[in-house]
Amino acid sequence: xxxxxxxxxMIGARGTSTMNNLRGVYTxxxxxxxxxxxxxxxxxxxxxxxxxxxxxxxxGLSARMGDLAPGIxxxxxxxxxxxxxxxxxxxxxxxxxxxxxxxxxxxREVLIAPISRASVAMGKTLGTAxxxxxxxxxxxxxxxLVDISVSAWTVLVLLPLMLLLAIxxxxxxxxxxxxxxxxxxxxxxxxxxxxxxxxxxxxFFPLQGLPAWMDILVKFNPVTYGIAPxxxxxxxxxxxxxxxxxxFGHTMSIWEDVTMLALFAAAMILLAMWSFxxxx
Amino acid sequence: MTDYIIKVEKLVKRFGKLAAVDDISFSVxxxxxxxxxxxxxxxxxxTINILCTLLKPTSGRASVNGFDVVRQQSQVRQSIGLxxxxxxxxxxxxxxxxxxxxxxxxxxxxPIREQRIEQVLMMMELWDRRNNEVRTYSGGMxxxxxxxxxxxxxxxxxxxxxxxxxxxxxxxxxxxxxxxDLRQREGTTIFLTTHYMDExxxxxxxxxIDYGKLIAIDTPERLKNIVSKDIISVKxxxxxxxxxxxxxxxxxxxxxxxxxxxxxxxxxxEFLPTFVREFGTKILSINLxxxxxxxxxxxxxxxxxxxxxxxxxxxxxxxxYDRRTRH
Numbered sequence: 001x002x003x004x005x006x007x008x009x010m011i012g013a014r015g016t017s018t019m020n021n022l023r024g025v026y027t028x029x030x031x032x033x034x035x036x037x038x039x040x041x042x043x044x045x046x047x048x049x050x051x052x053x054x055x056x057x058x059x060g061l062s063a064r065m066g067d068l069a070p071g072i073x074x075x076x077x078x079x080x081x082x083x084x085x086x087x088x089x090x091x092x093x094x095x096x097x098x099x100x101x102x103x104x105x106x107x108r109e110v111l112i113a114p115i116s117r118a119s120v121a122m123g124k125t126l127g128t129a130x131x132x133x134x135x136x137x138x139x140x141x142x143x144x145l146v147d148i149s150v151s152a153w154t155v156l157v158l159l160p161l162m163l164l165l166a167i168x169x170x171x172x173x174x175x176x177x178x179x180x181x182x183x184x185x186x187x188x189x190x191x192x193x194x195x196x197x198x199x200x201x202x203x204f205f206p207l208q209g210l211p212a213w214m215d216i217l218v219k220f221n222p223v224t225y226g227i228a229p230x231x232x233x234x235x236x237x238x239x240x241x242x243x244x245x246x247x248f249g250h251t252m253s254i255w256e257d258v259t260m261l262a263l264f265a266a267a268m269i270l271l272a273m274w275s276f277x278x279x280x
Numbered sequence: 281m282t283d284y285i286i287k288v289e290k291l292v293k294r295f296g297k298l299a300a301v302d303d304i305s306f307s308v309x310x311x312x313x314x315x316x317x318x319x320x321x322x323x324x325x326x327t328i329n330i331l332c333t334l335l336k337p338t339s340g341r342a343s344v345n346g347f348d349v350v351r352q353q354s355q356v357r358q359s360i361g362l363x364x365x366x367x368x369x370x371x372x373x374x375x376x377x378x379x380x381x382x383x384x385x386x387x388x389x390x391p392i393r394e395q396r397i398e399q400v401l402m403m404m405e406l407w408d409r410r411n412n413e414v415r416t417y418s419g420g421m422x423x424x425x426x427x428x429x430x431x432x433x434x435x436x437x438x439x440x441x442x443x444x445x446x447x448x449x450x451x452x453x454x455x456x457x458x459x460x461d462l463r464q465r466e467g468t469t470i471f472l473t474t475h476y477m478d479e480x481x482x483x484x485x486x487x488x489i490d491y492g493k494l495i496a497i498d499t500p501e502r503l504k505n506i507v508s509k510d511i512i513s514v515k516x517x518x519x520x521x522x523x524x525x526x527x528x529x530x531x532x533x534x535x536x537x538x539x540x541x542x543x544x545x546x547x548x549x550e551f552l553p554t555f556v557r558e559f560g561t562k563i564l565s566i567n568l569x570x571x572x573x574x575x576x577x578x579x580x581x582x583x584x585x586x587x588x589x590x591x592x593x594x595x596x597x598x599x600x601y602d603r604r605t606r607h
Contacts, residue, residue: 023384023385026384030384031370035370035373038372101370104369104371105364105366105369106368106369106370107368108366109382112334112357113385113386114355115385
């Protein structure tokens with residue numbers, strides 16, 4: 001009963017209509033897009049690190065390394081991983097922007113508005129996720145430079161995969177931001193979480209033949225299930241390729257990866273919406 | 281329609297053992313400018329936060345525009361505009377974009393939105409700067425933009441929590457012109473907290489709150505009648521002896537306030553020369569004035585509001601300074 005009540009409170013309730021809440025989601029989303037569009041320095045800086053990884057780190061290592069799979073060198077292997085990393089790092093900043101809004105006082109304007117807290121959390125999640133996907137697509141535009149051909153169909157399949165990864169990470173960021181109130185603490189926690197999540201997700205190396213301890217960590221890492229399908233789609237790899245995740249001896253299909261990631265994303269977004277409603 | 285736009289009945293808010301708001305009741309009629317006066321920590325902001333649905337009362341009831349602040353949060357929020365002590369603008373957006381955001385989350389219908397935005401920006405004289413980022417605005421402009429935003433969705437009640445705190449006197453009087461003009465044009469009820477006594481005198485009625493209790497509620501004129509006589513403040517080189525002497529000789533009550541003694545007399549201008557001539561203790565300084573709300577507060581609580589007000593202002597400044605230097 002109590003649980004039901006808090007769920008009702010979270011989803012809207014107390015007289016906010018669905019229409020109004022949807023407009024709330026849209027308004028919060030639009031604000032993020034507006035700020036992103038204004039900030040050219042941010043756009044450029046957000047793709048600098050990923051491009052360095054691909055074109056310096058990747059090409060530098062490839063020179064001394066053979067193909068990782070037939071016709072796929074290290075740079076090509078790395079490329080989709082870096083797209084995933086870009087999305088992850090960018091969407092995590094959703095939390096930073098909530099902490100920032102609290103610090104400058106704007107969060108009060110949002111929290112006192114006649115829209116539900118859940119729709120605020122949702123709008124914020126989708127806004128940051130959209131920006132993260134845009135950044136992922138900007139990286140994807142460089143595919144021809146590493147000899148990867150990308151068809152319109154590939155892009156169409158990639159979009160929902162990217163969005164799902166982005167949503168799961170931005171709602172995780174928002175969830176943390178509802179509990180951590182200072183910008184410094186948030187930045188600290190963010191790098192504490194983000195780097196292990198990136199390094200243990202198969203962005204930089206294939207998932208097979210890892211030491212047992214690392215294998216366990218990699219498979220517990222939800223990001224792994226976001227990186228693998230993006231890589232398989234971009235490289236056009238077959239379902240039983242080297243780039244699949246093997247869980248308990250079972251080779252996971254893209255659909256199974258996506259299911260895992262979707263479950264994680266759903267859990268995160270529900271927690272974020274709930275926790276956003278709880279804060280004062 | 282209800283007769284009252286705000287109705288508060290036996291409101292209590294406890295934080296642990298402390299009763300920040302301790303059983304207060306009052307009501308406000310539509311179109312009124314209602315001032316909430318008291319030192320910091322008296323319960324002003326807590327009461328506002330309850331009325332704005334940001335806090336739940338421990339017990340008692342409150343309604344705004346006929347809606348219950350606990351059960352009908354969303355309708356209450358739709359009925360009110362808020363201007364906080366601390367800024368709550370997105371400084372990375374322009375003034376216009378801040379208002380569009382607000383119009384959208386407060387469901388101002390699209391056909392009238394742009395027109396209304398223009399109207400409030402004109403009223404607050406910000407139209408020319410509408411496309412500039414808010415970070416380029418001065419303190420007074422930001423406050424005016426907040427006022428414009430608070431008005432945007434045609435609120436029935438505008439809550440102003442220390443609307444002129446930290447602004448220079450010229451900007452303060454400007455802001456007050458806007459507030460008075462606003463009531464005239466839109467008939468908005470205005471509920472404000474302040475510790476500037478001269479500002480409180482702009483209100484139709486004033487409630488004085490101290491330690492969470494309502495100790496007086498009336499028009500400024502009638503409150504001043506509580507202190508019906510002229511006020512004399514005197515500093516001497518021995519206040520203990522002076523207080524005793526005044527008490528014995530004139531049979532009047534003396535209030536000690538810091539290093540000053542304050543007392544009331546019926547006809548101050550005639551009293552003063554005799555007093556100075558006859559008084560046995562050495563007088564360092566003496567001052568005669570007409571009663572103000574300061575004196576009312578002093579009479580009701582035995583303390584002066586300004587000292588505490590000043591120290592709380594310093595706290596605010598320190599807090600802002602802290603915030604800036606943490607980056």
